[in-house]
Amino acid sequence: xxxxxxxxxxxxxxxxxxxxxxxxxxxxxxxxxxxxxxxxxxxxxxxxxxxxxxxxxxxxxxxxxxxxxxxxxxxxxxxxxxxxxxxxxxxxxxxxxxxxxxxxxxxxxxxxxxxxxxxxxxxxxxxxxxxxxxxxxxxxxxxxxxxxxxxxxxxxxxxxxxxxxxxxxxxxxxxxxxxxxxxxxxxxxxxxxxxxxxxxxxxxxxxxxxxxxxxxxxxxxxxxxxxxxxxxxxxxxxxxx
Numbered sequence: 001x002x003x004x005x006x007x008x009x010x011x012x013x014x015x016x017x018x019x020x021x022x023x024x025x026x027x028x029x030x031x032x033x034x035x036x037x038x039x040x041x042x043x044x045x046x047x048x049x050x051x052x053x054x055x056x057x058x059x060x061x062x063x064x065x066x067x068x069x070x071x072x073x074x075x076x077x078x079x080x081x082x083x084x085x086x087x088x089x090x091x092x093x094x095x096x097x098x099x100x101x102x103x104x105x106x107x108x109x110x111x112x113x114x115x116x117x118x119x120x121x122x123x124x125x126x127x128x129x130x131x132x133x134x135x136x137x138x139x140x141x142x143x144x145x146x147x148x149x150x151x152x153x154x155x156x157x158x159x160x161x162x163x164x165x166x167x168x169x170x171x172x173x174x175x176x177x178x179x180x181x182x183x184x185x186x187x188x189x190x191x192x193x194x195x196x197x198x199x200x201x202x203x204x205x206x207x208x209x210x211x212x213x214x215x216x217x218x219x220x221x222x223x224x225x226x227x228x229x230x231x232x233x234x235x236x237x238x239x240x241x
Contacts, residue, residue, distance in 0.1 A: 001172050002091060002169065002170075002172060007097075009096055009123070011180065015075045016073065019104075021069065026060070045124055052135065056131070077231075082114045086116065093164075095119055095120045097123070101124045101125070101126035101136045103126040104126070153185055173193055173194055177225075181207060191219060196208065196218060198225075
């Protein structure tokens, strides 16, 4: 009996968007109007690339960015939830699939000592250049019309599950915990025995609800959460069964 827990990062593990949190490092804690308006839907990673160039041009160093990022708050109850998962790793495999980047997620998880809870992190690769600028790339290429061009979470999840099957690992249940519009695509691929846990009041919950109203509900069960205490309660029930 083994369960796969799939977590989004922004507004799920942490209670903010890590990409907008980093703007606290910018001069006056804000971006110039032209830069803010340069975002085009579906091209967030390219936009963040321009933000990181601006921060580098403004003299913002890696250490200051790290210090700022590690002050991002975790969602209520998330620390206890991750500790519980960490204590029960023989029952839970745990991955992150996120539109953030490797540097930010690594900083946040290591500062709080949660990095060992997660078996793998799938996110946009980032690194500091020789000139000290943070650079970010698209996670992969895909052909899904529903997703932003840098990341289809359904493709990531399917490839992970296929790879695990090849290793002889199959899961009793997949539990998908997220909040955003880009979490709907993977949720729609979940099976009847799986469970989607959308965060209350966020886009994913609204989209799932809309599908039900349109008489094409998702196949999996749905359990809405407001704090990670509710997620922990569900997982405790799961392992008791």
